[in-house]
Amino acid sequence: MNKTWQEAKQVQPQIMRMLQNSLVKKRVAHAYLFEGEKGIGKHEVSHVFAKSLLCEAPIAGYEPCEECRNCKRIMSGNHPDVHYIERDGLSIKKEQIKQLQEEFSKKSVEANRKIYMIADADKMSVGAANSLLKFLEEPSDDTVAILMTEQVQRILPTIISRCQVLTFQPLSPENVKQKLIEHNLQPQIASVISQITQNVEEGLALSHDEWFVQAQKIVVKLYEVLKQNRMKALLFLQTDWFSHFKEREQLDKGLDLLLLIYKDLLYIQLDKRNFVVFQNQEEELASHALQLSQRRLADCMGTILDTKRKLSSNTNPQLLMEQLVLNLQEGS
Template sequence: MVKTWEQLDEVQPNVMKLLKNSLIKERLAHAYLFEGMRGTGKREVSLILAKSLFCERPVEGYRPCEVCNNCKRVNSGNHPDIHVLEPDGLSIKKHQIQALQGEFAKTGVESKKKLYTIVHADRMTVNAANSLLKFLEEPNSETTAILLTEQSQQILPTILSRCQIVSFKPLSSVNLIKKLTELGVEPYKAPIIAQLTNNLDEALSLSSDDWFAQAQKIVVKLYEVLKKNPLEALVSLQEDWFLHFKEKEQFDQGLNLLLLIFKDLLYIQLGKPEQVVYLSEKVRLEQFALQTSGRRLTEQMTAIFDAKRKLHSNMNPQLLMEQLVLKLQEGSSFV
């Protein structure tokens, strides 16, 4: 789906401000490197920059009008002076760069301006990178290059030095939730995932991970038995938690999920139900929130933070969880 300037401004305001100022002042760099995680809008921004450059009637001097012939052709991928290069198999080969150079040696079909975008620029072979370097060393004033990468450390320093590097920030939780739902993740799953990562790849992986789905059920069950008696909670640890959470990273993820339940309860008490992330448990959480106090919730959240700290200082995870369960029930200081 084609994004508007306004939509991209919500996701990457710093990037869009930089490009806006460069367009208005007519001081675009001859080469840009857009670097950042997958899903942060690099490709969409390269598309809108292309439209801004070729638009027949840019709004306020920088925004593409989206209705002129050039804007429509850029959107459809049919503009003769715009070229997009993607890996041929696993890498971008030398012959691809040479073919691109051949195109740019010709006069622009409709104007002197030309633009090329290299997707996954970090996947260029050494020979391809060296060919591109020669291209970048002798820039045509009417040519704009945009390199896209998630791995800028894989690109030759000599290429980096000839590009203006534009960093794309990880998505905020709000934007990540929106992106996940656009990609088909169930709306009740997305808010929890967005609290645990701002990496789109990792978020998508979690959304389809059976282990993670089961982990959420075990954490909710543990919270429910915590409200009953210490013995039942310790039994639940043995029967469920310790069988599912085995590695240190898994324990940590379990503690993160447990922490989110207490945060949800606190948000409900503070009159901020829109902040709740366990949407499938919201009705029950609203009932649970009536049975505790804000001070108690704060103490319990502090206990979980302490447990996470002790986990990373190599305390025995099973002993740690047993102590945490007792602390969450009693309210005594965490050992």
């Protein structure tokens, strides 16, 4: 949670640029609504922005110094003028907003501003939402609200209209990878998962999912038998593949993993080995990469993508995979 301005900028450059402009031009809004999917930096940016607003010696007029009393108290979560509200059970209650209003009727204790953050703002009860609306309708000059949501469509339009809405973009694979490594995942696993999902929470769940661990091994094995002959590859589908990839969603993930292998082959050919995802198989991949033309690789990737597209229709998954194997094996 305790990110610096520069770290937050690497994750959400556009959002940080907008906040920087508002700070430098002294046009800070009374209320912000940070919206976007889970795990893309809304909470981290909220705290960095709060530090900027209350910092005693901001760098260049916007970047928190990280050293003053206000910055340190926000980092430790005990600044008396920064209030954080989250769900009480399944929702944010009316009483929580009323307590906030009472607190904000008092003079700031240590800073020239009071800041409140509301996580999961879409989970407010009707009473809480109406109370907040009244609060937003009569903003004081020294108050800044930061609302956060994954489902902006569930927030009252009248609340949205009183906020500056900032839409957070999905994380890049590199950002997802770094966040997963911060959660103690091995770089190899983090590399693979970061190419499968842009959601850090989903990525962490995948890392502990035994099905996904086995899926990676089966996909690598399929690639290996594809290099031998078509009968072995077709047999492998029957003995190993179909028993593991039973649902269409599972099969789609399997195809994503297979596509990554062929991308790795291309990266090796282009001498961009730092982009290789299946690092544990890099030497084997390098050997095979020498035997394939870039055009053949492009054809293989196109075939996998076409299979993914057909999978979303009602095409028989088993027939799709058998045809894919034949197309990939041909000329391999």
